Amino acid sequence: MSAIAIHGTTSNAGKTIITTALCRIFNDKGYRVAPFKSQNMSLNSCVIPNGGEISRAQALQAHAARIEPTADMNPILLKPKAEHVSQVVIRGRPYADMNVKEYHDFVEKQGRDIVKTSLKNLSSEYDLIILEGAGSPAEINILQRDIVNVYPAKLARAKCILVHNIEYGSTLVYLFGTLKLLDTERELYSGIILNQAQGTVDAVELEHILEKPVFGVVPHIEDLHLPEEDSLSLKNHDGHFDVGVIRLPHMSNFTDFDALKLEGLKVRYISTSTESEIKRASVLIIPGTKNTILDLKWLREQGLDHAIVQVANDGRVVIGICGGYQMLGKRIIDSGFENNREEIDGLGLLDVVTRFDSYAKITERIKGTIVGDGILEKFQGEEITGYEIHMGQTSTSLKPCFIINRGGKTIQDGAINGSVFGTYVHGIFDNPPIRKAVLRAIQKPSSNIERDLDDEIDRLASIFSASVDLEKIEALI
Amino acid sequence: MNNLMFLGAKSCGKSTIMNSLRRLLSEKGYRVFTLNKQDYTSMEVRGQSLCGQSLCKYDYILLEGDELTDVKIADMVDASIVLVGDIERGGVFAVLYGMYALLNGQRVSGFLINKFRGDDTILMSGLKFLEEKTGVPFLGVIPYVSDMDDFIEVFRRAVEPDVMSQILGVNL
Known part of the structure; x- marks a missing residue:
């Protein structure tokens, strides 16, 4: 041997x-x-x-x-x-x-x-x-x-x-x-x-x-x-960029995305609409924030609102977590509990409305089940865990992402529309089914150029053979 | 007082490190001039020399370099060199020792590891080995920072004040 x-x-x-x-x-x-x-x-x-x-x-x-x-x-x-x-x-x-x-x-x-x-x-x-x-x-x-x-x-x-x-x-x-x-x-x-x-x-x-x-x-x-x-399977065909996280000024819960890195996904922060990353992102995440309305205004100042809508219209994956979920909605109504009394339009990607009409803040660990359609559909019935920390109540006409059990009560969480979804659950990517759903969704765009596995290995082998001195390597045997 | 070049492979974080040190020194009232690779490359292209700059009004010149040949710029301003290694992609001891050995240790006054995750006691035997092999001290192990706004504080805590002060010739 x-x-x-x-x-x-x-x-x-x-x-x-x-x-x-x-x-x-x-x-x-x-x-x-x-x-x-x-x-x-x-x-x-x-x-x-x-x-x-x-x-x-x-x-x-x-x-x-x-x-x-x-x-x-x-x-x-x-x-x-x-x-x-x-x-x-x-x-x-x-x-x-x-x-x-x-x-x-x-x-x-x-x-x-x-x-x-x-x-x-x-x-x-x-x-x-x-x-x-x-x-x-x-x-x-x-x-x-x-x-x-x-x-x-x-x-x-x-x-x-x-x-x-x-x-x-x-x-x-x-x-x-x-x-x-x-x-x-x-x-x-x-x-x-x-x-x-x-x-x-x-x-x-x-x-x-x-x-x-x-x-x-x-x-x-x-x-x-x-x-x-x-490390290869998840790359875009034009580079190495997979997940863009909008770097909100009041961003919270930085660890939410760590688990995506475990899958070999490259995670990059994006803070301006001119960055080429936003064009290359297969997945865009709007993270949690300590101040939804201020960060939504910042998003508009940066011109990121149009860029995010464009990403969603391209059929790429857009996920909002907590404050990011609230931003994906149609409207946010603050009765003076997050900042001042005001109403502001969201990005309009999900038919949801969020109201800040009390100081009530939810901070709890939750367990739940995936029920959403769209990119979550294949994983319906799988269990998830996570935690919620937020103010505000959100209502939606869309199908929820999850049915969760919070403090003994069963409630609906989140909203999904095709490849766009939002949820209040932090740590959501720590759940393998969610990561799988994301991976599955972003491999789709490249499926039209998917080749037979053996053809790909042969192609690799022939490029490799052409670029190295195989005789010298075989002589090692 | 000594000028300083941070030398390390592409995207090892040397610019961020250089700028953090600039801020720390500025806070102490020192006048600091920083020169990144593009600066002196474009000066070279234009045929300007560093000596043409009125550098005497600065207390410190901080430089960055990513190739061994950049050391000629350190020579020009008599800067000592801190070698920076990015541990995120592995091979950090190899890259630090490789730079040290290929420079024959000339001007090298410290090692720095950047982007470390986890418990740094795991590194200790490696740091000690390299220090003993080269006689060059470690300035510190800088933890991975996801929010660059936090970098300067993390950097401040991570560097050994005594070693840094000695390299810079000043009490930090």
Whole structure:
């Protein structure tokens, strides 16, 4: 059995797609090849034939290698549950929920044995294993409990290739620093691959300083649709921008969007209508605010009102949370409880009216069920949790998003109209069904150019083959 | 008093750091001149030199750089260099040590880590390792800030006052 390990100078170096490409290329050449990644953190898991689950990235790579995925290909899967807590899935089966400290202790005690067993299982079945690393192999603060980079590479006697994403800049610095810090282990590295190049790259100076061959320069691949891969699946085809959050002056509850990042979505704040981000956003969120009316006026001053309506008219997803929900409505009537006595038009995207006619403020944790249609329809009946903090009462003619239980009473929450919805529930994206609904909705626009998965893998493999010296890589085997 | 260049890869946050330090120094009554990469690149294009600026009326010149070749600007104004690493994308020790080693340590007076999430005790062994390997101190680990309005306060709390004061030659 031979092994090649793909390590990156940073995360998002491109390890996953390079591993995918190599799985396909070497399977085409007649090798029995399997992917391996000791540990993956992802909410995107995939059910394998015997019923367990592994990261979707390794399942995709198995598909590229034309084999069934098995738990050994990703023996440790971390599924983030809350801040600093993950469900730890060992060899396909849920093992326990752990915080960071508990997980580190667990890895120190058992991590290496788990990795060893799975690598052994794979090596008895395959000619070639492509090991994907995680993060950078030169994180000197955690080297002693490394189970993802140098440790499995040494176990499998793998020849390592170091990948750098040129988009990040400082190419020489990252590569040089990584190899230098690895000290004697730099001997494990047979060469370099540069990724995401736009334009030409002078590799001669790099080879001279690094004393390692550059196997190739892989271009940035437009429009690559590999839906199972975390960081690729959710990109717009023209860039990396997914979710725009309107940066209201009195914005509250900043943590509402963190869970979206776990899905690999890029979240950016938007504060002017001229920003190109608003044109590229697949999802626009108007967040909670401590002052709805003042922020709505600010929105108009910035010209963001027209921009948001345009996004909604384009069929892209617009979500209002709490104060943002109130803004999406037709009218807000303040009887002098939020600010002064006044009435103001909302953005008019949802047929709802909000009244501030008492100081009553709701602050409560809630549980509920999805009942909305539009982009929530597929997830009707799924349960959600969250919390409410707001003043104001909202009435609507539209279908609610949720039926919630608040303090023993069952009430309707929110309003939905196609791809636009609003809700009072904070922490709404902590609920997997809601994230899935958003992901599903934003993958739609690209569905017209969706290609067959195997065609896409073949396209990746052929671009990769054309840009690297495959003979040198095959010589590592 | 020493001039200072913040050197780091693209979007590591060095401009924000430079501007925060400018504000902190201004609050103390110092006159500070900041020069970002576009400034001196366009000056170079126009054939102007830094020395042509009447810089003597400033107490401090703060600069940013993202390539090793930018160090020539630090040479011009005799600035010491703080290396900035973005930990969000990983490889932070590699990028810091890579810069240090490729510069042969010249002018390097401190390391700074930006955009850290979580409990920073996990980093300690790495910081210590790099400090011992290079003899260059860490100025601090700046937590990830989602609201840039909060950055200056977070920065103020994150930097080691003694190390910063020593690098700047002034009590901050």
